[in-house]
Amino acid sequence: MIKNNYVKQYFFQGFLFAGFGPIVAGIVYLILSCTIEGFVLSGCEVFLAIISTYILAFVQAASGVFNQIESWSVGKSLIFHFLSIYSAYIGCYLVNSWIPFNWIVIGIFTLVFILTYFLIWLIVTSIIKKQATILTKHINNKNR
Amino acid sequence: MNFKLILDKNHVEEVIVYAHEVSETVKKIENLINGNNIELTGYKDKEIVKITLNDVSCFTMENNKLIAITEKGNFQIKERLYRIEEIVYDGFIKINQSTLVKRIDIERFEVSVGGALMVVLKNGYKDYVSRRQLKKVKERLGL
Numbered sequence: 001m002i003k004n005n006y007v008k009q010y011f012f013q014g015f016l017f018a019g020f021g022p023i024v025a026g027i028v029y030l031i032l033s034c035t036i037e038g039f040v041l042s043g044c045e046v047f048l049a050i051i052s053t054y055i056l057a058f059v060q061a062a063s064g065v066f067n068q069i070e071s072w073s074v075g076k077s078l079i080f081h082f083l084s085i086y087s088a089y090i091g092c093y094l095v096n097s098w099i100p101f102n103w104i105v106i107g108i109f110t111l112v113f114i115l116t117y118f119l120i121w122l123i124v125t126s127i128i129k130k131q132a133t134i135l136t137k138h139i140n141n142k143n144r
Numbered sequence: 145m146n147f148k149l150i151l152d153k154n155h156v157e158e159v160i161v162y163a164h165e166v167s168e169t170v171k172k173i174e175n176l177i178n179g180n181n182i183e184l185t186g187y188k189d190k191e192i193v194k195i196t197l198n199d200v201s202c203f204t205m206e207n208n209k210l211i212a213i214t215e216k217g218n219f220q221i222k223e224r225l226y227r228i229e230e231i232v233y234d235g236f237i238k239i240n241q242s243t244l245v246k247r248i249d250i251e252r253f254e255v256s257v258g259g260a261l262m263v264v265l266k267n268g269y270k271d272y273v274s275r276r277q278l279k280k281v282k283e284r285l286g287l
Binding site for chain 2: 004005067068074077078121124125128129131132133134135136138139140142
């Protein structure tokens with residue numbers, strides 16, 4: 001795949017899943033309104049949440065392309081993937097005031113984000129690795 | 145159907161099938177043997193060469209062009225990928241939307257750092273297995 005294809009793929013994947021962002025936001029707000037008495041949101045807050053979760057889902061889905069660029073080193077792919085997702089999340093959380101603009105809070109958020117990112121990566125990688133081992137074993141037996 | 149293999153370096157390599165009828169197995173054997181002899185025209189710069197499926201490890205789309213990866217190098221094939229998919233029959237596996245790899249040339253599967261399942265061919269070529277194709281890949285490998 002060449003550079004242009006990756007750009008196309010980035011936007012394709014992004015737009016394909018972006019719509020799920022506002023749906024998730026809607027579900028979260030629904031749960032909050034059912035559980036917190038007197039929970040109300042202004043039109044502006046709802047509008048901001050819809051736009052930012054749309055962008056969040058777009059970036060989350062589109063960033064998968066960074067891992068498919070074979071000419072990039074492993075480290076570069078991971079850094080781009082992590083930074084794009086992290087910047088979308090931190091931006092989204094701050095704009096919506098889901099976390100306050102306080103360096104300690106941002107630091108804790110970043111730490112939790114890094115740990116969660118690493119944990120998810122570890123789980124996904126180990127599942128795929130197991131699958132790869134089974135397939136390799138099978139193909140070796142067949143080719144023997 | 146019985147299977148008999150005779151290893152003889154002094155004899156021309158050939159496959160002779162004795163069968164009661166043209167069954168699915170016979171058709172598969174025929175496709176397997178003749179399929180590998182299908183000739184394709186490969187283009188590289190100003191060079192035009194004849195290549196057979198035997199030579200090809202992988203077909204992949206690059207910049208909207210179909211490329212055959214062989215031991216002799218990479219050649220453009222002026223054919224559609226879906227047409228090649230029909231021709232190659234059983235010997236190749238579609239691993240993602242734009243790549244077919246020869247089954248016997250698969251060396252191993254591995255995981256990329258991003259968590260994608262990768263196929264590594266004996267010539268070192270690597271490509272990812274898409275989630276959509278994974279089920280079919282497993283089926284084709286008999287899993």
